[in-house]
Amino acid sequence: MNERDIKEKVRRFRREYGIKRPSLASMQSVFERQGFTIILFNQVINDENVNTIIDNLGLVDMIALSDGFLYLDNNYRLVFLNEKLSDDEKLLVLLHEEGHYYCGHTTQHSVIGKNVVEEHEANEFVHYLQQLPLSVTIGEFISENKRIIAVIALATIIIFLVFGAIKVYHDRMLYEGEYYVTANGEKYHLKQCVTIQGHEIRRLTKEDVLSGRYSPCGICLPED
Numbered sequence: 001m002n003e004r005d006i007k008e009k010v011r012r013f014r015r016e017y018g019i020k021r022p023s024l025a026s027m028q029s030v031f032e033r034q035g036f037t038i039i040l041f042n043q044v045i046n047d048e049n050v051n052t053i054i055d056n057l058g059l060v061d062m063i064a065l066s067d068g069f070l071y072l073d074n075n076y077r078l079v080f081l082n083e084k085l086s087d088d089e090k091l092l093v094l095l096h097e098e099g100h101y102y103c104g105h106t107t108q109h110s111v112i113g114k115n116v117v118e119e120h121e122a123n124e125f126v127h128y129l130q131q132l133p134l135s136v137t138i139g140e141f142i143s144e145n146k147r148i149i150a151v152i153a154l155a156t157i158i159i160f161l162v163f164g165a166i167k168v169y170h171d172r173m174l175y176e177g178e179y180y181v182t183a184n185g186e187k188y189h190l191k192q193c194v195t196i197q198g199h200e201i202r203r204l205t206k207e208d209v210l211s212g213r214y215s216p217c218g219i220c221l222p223e224d
């Protein structure tokens, strides 16, 4: 199988078992749905039942060497899992073994995973299954951060409203504000400006501003 085939397998697996972010519990239940029994073993000492299975199936060497493997024959569907592993390690083993099973490596051997190509495919399966699809990543981010996202959205709206209000206010000030010009002057002023006292003045209009003829007075409207 090439990379695309494996990615397609992972997509189908996700759909079939409703797995987004695989967990130890969800992978255990996948194996159960597939008719497997998970057997926790210890590499050194096991209870009688587990020892009997190991002996009868000729798996003593496998147990000594392995952290986990699948066993399938006409009578058994078993997942062996080293009990000493951490939960994260167990999950990795289950994902890898599921990769073998789901990629169809179960036809030739009773003990699965003995050639390089199959190992590679199982590892690729794990790799793609652990990469969350973008839609899932975004969805999880949103559901985990609902409150923060709501706050950011509200803050954004408030900022837009405030800036909008400031702009409207500013435009009003500019066009219809309390600025005055004299008949021949080229500056606009506050009404109380000393330079226009005693002159005939009129209020600055929008047209005056747009004409570009007037600039602010340096005395009553000093620029910052």
Ligand SMILES: [Zn+2]
Pocket (backbone or CB within 6 Å): 096, 100, 112, 113, 118, 119, 122
């Ligand atoms: Zn393997």
Ligand SMILES: [Zn+2]
Pocket (backbone or CB within 6 Å): 188, 189, 190, 193, 194, 195, 196, 217, 218, 219, 220, 221
């Ligand atoms: Zn002035």
